Amino acid sequence: MQQTFRHITDYMQYLWEGCGLFVSVHNLPLAVMDTLCEINFLCNRHTNPYCIALKTNMALFDRCREVQIAVAQHCGVCGECCGICHAGVLEYLYPVPWDGETGFISVSGFRPAADAPDYEKAMHKLGRCCEEFGMDMAEVTALYHRHLSEVVPDRAWLDVLMHPLQDMLSMVIASCLSSDRADGTEDGNPVLFHKICTYLQMHYNKKISMEELCHSLHYSESYISRVFRSGGGRSIQRYVQELRTEEAKLLLVSTAMTVQEIALYVGFGDSNYFSTVFRSIAGISPRTYRKQNQKPNRQR
Numbered sequence: 001m002q003q004t005f006r007h008i009t010d011y012m013q014y015l016w017e018g019c020g021l022f023v024s025v026h027n028l029p030l031a032v033m034d035t036l037c038e039i040n041f042l043c044n045r046h047t048n049p050y051c052i053a054l055k056t057n058m059a060l061f062d063r064c065r066e067v068q069i070a071v072a073q074h075c076g077v078c079g080e081c082c083g084i085c086h087a088g089v090l091e092y093l094y095p096v097p098w099d100g101e102t103g104f105i106s107v108s109g110f111r112p113a114a115d116a117p118d119y120e121k122a123m124h125k126l127g128r129c130c131e132e133f134g135m136d137m138a139e140v141t142a143l144y145h146r147h148l149s150e151v152v153p154d155r156a157w158l159d160v161l162m163h164p165l166q167d168m169l170s171m172v173i174a175s176c177l178s179s180d181r182a183d184g185t186e187d188g189n190p191v192l193f194h195k196i197c198t199y200l201q202m203h204y205n206k207k208i209s210m211e212e213l214c215h216s217l218h219y220s221e222s223y224i225s226r227v228f229r230s231g232g233g234r235s236i237q238r239y240v241q242e243l244r245t246e247e248a249k250l251l252l253v254s255t256a257m258t259v260q261e262i263a264l265y266v267g268f269g270d271s272n273y274f275s276t277v278f279r280s281i282a283g284i285s286p287r288t289y290r291k292q293n294q295k296p297n298r299q300r
Contacts, residue, residue: 001172001175001176002035004171004172005035005036005172007168008036008165008168008169008172009036011165011168019161021107021109021153022046022047022048022107022108022109023105023106023107023162023165024043024044024045024046024047024105024106025044025096025103025104025105025106026043026044026068026072026103026105026106027068027069027102027103027104028098028103028169028173029098029099029101029103029173029194030193030197030231030232031176032169032172032173035176037246043246044065044068045246045247045250046064046089046106048089048108048147048148049147049254050087050089050109050143050144050146051064051087051089051108052250052251052254052255053143053147054087054135056257056265057133057134057135058205058265059133060087060129060133060135062202063086063133064086064087065201065202066202067085069198069202071093071104071106072102072103072104073102074093075093075094075095075104076097076101076102079095080092080094080095080159081093082155084112084118084121084122084125085108086125086129087126087129088111088122088123088125088126088129088144089108089109089110089111089122090108090110090111090122090148090152091107091108091109091110092107092108092155092158092162093105093106093107094107094162094163094166095166096166096169096170096173098173098177099177099190101194103169103173105162105165105166105169107153109147109149110149110150110151110153111145111149111150112150112152113150113152114150123141126141126144189227192217192224192227193227193228193230193231195217196213196217196224196227196228196236197232199216199217200236200239200243201243204240204243204244204247204266204267205244205247205267206267208236208237208240210224210236213236224236240267241277241281244266244267244268244274244277245266245277245278245282247265247266248262248266248274248278248286249289249293252286252289252290252293252294253289253290253293253294259271259274259286259287262274262286263275
């Protein structure tokens with residue numbers, strides 16, 4: 001199965017480098033996201049330059065994570081579709097169902113052409129987004145036209161490329177879930193485990209309050225901690241550190257933000273502590289990671 005995971009990441013790399021597509025996966029089981037992250041692939045992240053630039057606005061970043069949950073639910077009902085997100089990005093969505101939930105593949109980085117019927121709709125959404133989050137419309141519009149492509153791919157061509165990825169992801173999800181059940185790691189409350197993961201993925205860049213988490217999910221701290229450790233194989237604190245580290249990796253290689261700025265952005269109040277945690281998870285310091293992985297004049 002590890003080989004299949006490697007095939008997935010190699011295929012995603014090909015889609016980016018060989019086909020010029022910004023493809024990301026979202027709302028998959030924790031076991032699958034863990035393995036993908038272990039081989040240096042980021043989940044639940046839109047990686048086109050426009051989205052990376054906008055997500056430095058923390059309130060907008062929070063909204064994006066909230067919207068992803070609604071998008072997953074929409075994909076579960078409507079199946080494959082194409083739409084324009086709240087920030088005006090045209091994206092294609094491919095559902096990946098699992099165990100009563102729905103993950104999805106996003107192919108983003110596009111915008112309607114100025115003479116296309118959806119252009120006015122995209123500009124309206126972008127205007128509302130700028131107004132709501134206090135961003136300069138002229139600056140954001142410049143980023144929009146600079147970083148998003150109006151060359152929208154043919155849907156039939158995308159289907160040919162995305163359907164194998166759907167199948168590979170479904171295969172590893174089924175295997176991971178089957179292995180978890182056989183090992184007893186999801187005994188107790190798998191529904192609650194998924195809700196905990198969702199909450200943490202939405203709030204990891206803030207100070208996580210166990211009191212607020214327990215109040216939100218209506219369970220005691222001891223029970224939530226036990227369910228998460230059973231399903232995730234580590235503590236909630238460690239999982240939050242891992243989420244922050246994966247976000248930091250993306251920012252290190254795709255932005256000019258300083259290590260101190262990234263530390264604060266992903267939820268660490270102290271940059272020295274951030275570097276310690278980053279090294280314990282990634283095996284190297286943030287600066288070394290940036291030096292080894294940053295690609296001149298390219299953004300993933």
